[in-house]
Amino acid sequence: MLRFVFRRLIAMVLTLWAVSFVAFAIIQLPPGDYLTTYLATLSSNGDRVDPATIEALRQQYGFGEPYIVQYWKWISGILGRGDFGQSFEWKAPVTTLIWGRLGNSILVEGLAVLVMWFIALPIGIYVAVKKYSLGDYLATVAGFIGLAIPNFLLALLLMYLSFVWFGTTIGGLFSSEFENARWSLPRLWDFFSHAWAPILVLATAGTAELIRILRANLLDELKKPYVTTARAKGLPEWKVVLKYPVRVALNPLVSTIGWLLPALVSSSVIVSVVLNLPTAGPLLLRSLTSQDMYLAGAIIMLLGVLTVIGTLISDLLLAWIDPRIRYGSK
């Protein structure tokens, strides 16, 4: 088991290195750089800029240098000093900008994942065991509606309804007085009174998908002979289902945890814009349009880290619940 983890860790480091390399290349792909965008904004405002100043800035940021040199400066800064560079647009170090937002992202989306599993698991088991019952059809219809409604539309709908019915606006994650406060009980309460809407919105589509996958897996497993064996032991039906087929049917679901987090981050961008959430998604979008390369690079890099960590977690979970994987990879 230790060797298994160790090998996964080495693979993880190599993957991260590749991700950083590609991430840096991607943010440099669009023609021009931050200064060209900056100049365009200035000149459209009618300001004139001294070419010498621009040249000095270009030198200072190292825009003229070859890719490898720029990459080396960036990555050595990250590894050596934990310095992700400067955000041109915000005129602040990237690190101070992203930690809070990334934290919010992980918090909201992590909770969305939990809610998703919490709702999907019992429903998925129920619909598989009671195949073609009324409950199955209802859950299927509801699931497909949840799957079909775009998240942002659901967000808009919730905003509208909560305004019409309760006269409150939902949006943001904190009230203004708690925005920059330290974590405390009132702040937590405030967070949840805001966060339920985005969490619910983010969880719906995923819940529907999870229910479908779990139902399909479980239907396959319920027919397997080992389920009959368990019944022949005299176990009550619920115990038969929960201990054996559900356990096996969970494997494919657990292996999806890895890419769930980054997928949620990227899919939540529009929802975050609509609901005005201080998460990483909108920041990434903004930094990409303004070619704020160090900020964009840092966020993409950290999303990569999330993916890799998620994959490691799901690998470990899989190895833990399925002995065939644990012993197969000796």
Place this chain on the structure above:
Amino acid sequence: MTKPLLSINDMSIVFTSPDEPDIEAVRQVDLTLTPGKTLALVGESGCGKSVTARAVLRLLDKNADIRTGEIVYDGRDGQVDIARLKPDSTAMRSIRGAQISMIFQEPMSSLSPVHTIGNQIDEIIVLHEGLKPKQARERTIALLDQVGVPGARDRANAYPFELSGGLRQRAMIAMALACTPKLLIADEPTTALDVTTQAQILDLLRQLQDDFGMAMLFITHDLGVVAEIADDIAVMYLGDVVEQGDVFEVFKTPKHPYTQALMSSVPQLQRKADRVRLQPIKGTVPSPKDRPVGCSFTSRCPHAFGPCAGTRPERTQVSEGHMARCHLLTHTKEEALV
């Protein structure tokens, strides 16, 4: 004669489906099991022998329905008709695993791939005997040892995929015997194993039957296996038990044309000069929906005559304990020739 432990009387099982007409997989089965004896249920694939066995434990799918007949079990709490119990009721569950248990054909897929065999055996002991997990594990190890699993203490922590087919089936047997059942149903327990392992497993089952004194219902399509293990035999064809009786008598003087045909299609080791061609049974098994109203073997029977297709033959006693369902036994030869 000892009191029967379980008797199945005139049982029929029908499979219903929303899109197709009902299929009567088992039409008329009468079986009797006595303690300490082994009854072999023989027949080709799809003749309803597994369905019959599963019906005894009420392990059939939801679309299967025991239409007629009774399964009278004389258990710890007096006589019960298993056919009238609800499949998931406490009464049924207290019989399953504790008083009647079952071993299945494929030990790999019949054991959970993600639980250790120790865990799977402990469970049944904890469930029925209410032992603490630690005591249950000790019992499990003793059982594994008894069924001939070497290094039982370590093997209890092994997963099914780490064991060979023979060891897996031994583990399965240990599980079935964990609560010293009165009846063991073995559904083709040696079909998935090679011949050497098969012989070992059969020896083991016979020896365990002597130790535990249980009755055994042994399902197989291998007549060689029957000869080795069974006291009595019941031959099934397309949902009907066509002949049953003492295994030697039925083997020596089969009365039903199907049994006779089966016996003459068994290859025998002979010197080259003495060899005769095997006689196959002509035709193929019809599907249950094309089954004649009368004797189900009519379409393939070389002796079929007047009443065969239309009238169900009665259960006729040939000699003490030897029964067959055939019109040839009740009608005189002259009639048969008409």
